[in-house]
Amino acid sequence: MHSKIEIFGWYGTVAIISAYFANSFGYLDAGSLIYQLLNLTGALGIVAISLSKKVYQPMVINIIWAIIAVFALIKILF
Template identity: 45%
Template sequence: MFFEIIGWLGTFAVLLAYFLVSFRKISSNSKEYQLLNLFGAIGIILNSAIHGALPSVGLNITWLLIAALALYKIAKK
């Protein structure tokens, strides 16, 4: 049950990030957007790994790395 909740929270975070950018509430270059994507990916990775959904794990590891790199670039500014 714990990993189901984590997975749903991760999904919500990624969808919220997409919604906020799509409706110009936040910028895709913002720390908030990248953090939502980072934590969303972590939640989905944990849930997917428990269920053996390896393609989803791979996709979200990539998603996490992109968000982490973007956060690094933001922090350097």
């Protein structure tokens, strides 16, 4: 049986791919709140699963991804 933490990893994967798809095909603008929230929460989901499995490369790239999303959210909100 899969660990419950797997749900976070799968959510992260789906969220980031969904955001990329929606942006690439014109459904979401990169400056939209939902786009950046999908990127932020998706990256955090992948960070969680990467940390639990001690796989550090995806963890590092997704920490950076999340930081970028936070800065983008700050720009959008303020």
